[in-house]
Amino acid sequence: MVSRVIPVEPFDLVVFGGTGDLAQRKILPALFRRFCGGQWPEDVLVLGAARKKLDDDGYRALVAGWLKEHAPDRSADCAALDRFLSRVGYVPVEAQGDEGWPELAARLSRDRVRAFYFSVGPRLFGALAERIEAHGMASDKTRIVVEKPFGHDLESARALNATLAGHFRERQIYRIDHYLGKETVQNLMAVRFGNMLFEPLWNSQYVDHIQITVAETVGVDGRESYYDRAGAMRDMVQNHLMQLLCLIAMEPPAKFDPDAVRDEKLKVIRALDPVLPHHIVRGQYVGVDGQPGYREVVGNPRSSTESYIALRAHISNWRWAGTPFYLRTGKRLVARSSVINVMFKDAPHSIFGADAGRHANVLSIRLQPNEGITLKVTIKEPGQGGMRLVDVPLDMSFAEALGPENQVSPDAYERLIMDVVRGNQTLFMRGDEVEAAWAWTDPIIAGWESSGDVPKPYDCGSTGPGDAELLMKRDGRNWQGIKP
CATH class of the missing domain: 3.40.50.720 (NAD(P)-binding Rossmann-like Domain)
Structure with missing residues (x-):
């Protein structure tokens, strides 16, 4: 094709x-x-x-x-x-x-x-x-x-919006977030709203929790001055991870129209609860085996800027009440991996007995590298006596069906720049959306600044600080592994 x-x-x-x-x-x-x-x-x-x-x-x-x-x-x-x-x-x-x-x-x-x-x-x-x-x-x-960065906080974002609005109408302003241009991110909307298979299950009744991970192997080299003022919360969570959260959690828009889509994303941000202090983990990478740590790279031996953050968020609406969303992102981690894992609940009753173990479906949307979508399903383990169960991935990359000429996805900027020329704002942030994201983010940052919170150290090449694992384990859950 x-x-x-x-x-x-x-x-x-x-x-x-x-x-x-x-x-x-x-x-x-x-x-x-x-x-x-x-x-x-x-x-x-x-x-x-x-x-x-x-x-x-x-x-x-x-x-x-x-x-x-x-x-x-x-x-x-x-x-x-x-x-x-x-x-x-x-x-x-x-x-x-x-x-x-x-x-x-x-x-x-x-x-x-x-x-x-x-x-x-x-x-x-x-x-x-x-x-x-x-x-x-x-x-x-x-x-x-x-x-980006479109502002440093709510006040500066409002000032920038006002400045641009003094010369251009909102329909002429394209606030670009390259994550929204990725084919797999766009496929997320197609999977959700184009398949009857998933949408009826996309709620707190069937979904146990959702994990959003953006892990990077690179450090802050070359961005030292900016990053030490911003940190992972401003640089990644307020925009990239927030946009992914919105696309995962939003209600179906009435039509695939720029303002209809962005209206639903805005509703998600406004429904986010304040994050409790014990639901946030900040980290800062330290050098190992001759590799420089964060403070050495930025040249600030007393820096308290986070290069890693993990948090638990909740959305107070009918669809997601009681379903936690776990977000994490960090620099100098063990692998480069951006993935959304939708963790479905266990079956309410297993007919196969205790020996079969616990099994739950997981829908994984990989943004980078190796973009694709897989669904983990449970089957009988072949050749075993009795009913032994095993989890296997169901390939949803569609590579063979689409043909080799469609297996190389265009770069996000290719799609987004052409959308600018066409006048299509669907994959761009609206001014009120940016301000709502800062309104949720600012109190989190103000909270740890006022308390004197210090980021937890983690080694270069690790999966992040140990407290991030405890964040999940306290809830009886585990992070899905960071994989290349």
């Missing part, structure tokens, strides 16, 4: 911070892959914009090098690379000054989609939005894309 390519209308895309790390590793490679995938019309312009003094040819040379490093699967096609580079240009601009803005405006076409990607720090969002409007580049077809 061959995927149907949905073309987009002609567009101009300006990447502010066009020489930065995100542009190099993600944005431009994503654009190049969509170009190679036949999703672009002929008349498209991509402009990098930054303080660095470059002309078009100088920028194209840089882009060519980035694509060879970060998109080697496509850049080997020299003809495709040359055609893509012919659509790329560059304008030096001062984000908080006047230099370059008239030249940038002159490069853009009239009466077409214009997308401005703010791949810069939040402190520049207001200046960029103001100058886009002041230089006549704002229209009904203008869209702006903003990266």
Whole structure:
């Protein structure tokens, strides 16, 4: 089965911070892959914009090098690379000054989609939005894309929302969270709302608990200054894990429409109970075998910033009353693994006797690596006397059914940037959604700051602090293993 390519209308895309790390590793490679995938019309312009003094040819040379490093699967096609580079240009601009803005405006076409990607720090969002409007580049077809962190707390998030709202309508603002662009995350909605098999069981009557894990093997190297101010709660839980929680727990929207979907996600966030102090574990990695610990990396020997967090959350609504949601994320763990485990309850009565043991179904949605969905089911162990039971995975990756040409999932940025061009906000956060997430997060952070809480140490290459295991064991449960 061959995927149907949905073309987009002609567009101009300006990447502010066009020489930065995100542009190099993600944005431009994503654009190049969509170009190679036949999703672009002929008349498209991509402009990098930054303080660095470059002309078009100088920028194209840089882009060519980035694509060879970060998109080697496509850049080997020299003809495709040359055609893509012919659509790329560059304008030096001062984000908080006047230099370059008239030249940038002159490069853009009239009466077409214009997308401005703010791949810069939040402190520049207001200046960029103001100058886009002041230089006549704002229209009904203008869209702006903003990266996290969207605020540092509720107050700053509200201020940023107000700043952007002073120049653009909410339907023009795309707050990007790359986790929502992953194929498996989108498949979560298809599995839930497209299959009668699961939706009737998706509630507290049948689900014992849900685990959401985002484990990373990397440390905070290269992000020391930002991360030591933010920590795992602000960097991961408030946005990425919150979005996954919403998609798992939300009610079926009336239709697959941007505001209908985001309305249901917002209801989940507003139904979250405050997290009790003994339901939170903070950790900070320490060095082993010559590897530097967190404090050595950030250069702050007294840092109390967490690089790991685990917590138990509850949603006070009819669907999920009494069902705990366990969230954990951390740096420098034993394996890179992002997975959602829906842990179903045991059968109310076993007809097979005590020797059969306890068995429960688990639906695992793997986000990275090895994206896929599996369902653990219980069967009779082959060749054994009596009725011995064993749990086996039921493959739901659909790789064979979809064919080899569909086994490589597009990068999340590929999907999300094309959704910006199409004007589809379904996978982007709305302003009130961001503020509600901060309203839930802020009291948690304030609680441990006021109590002087210190993160628990854990070794690099481990599964995290031991207290996180106790968080589950106190409830008679266990974390599913962190697996590569």
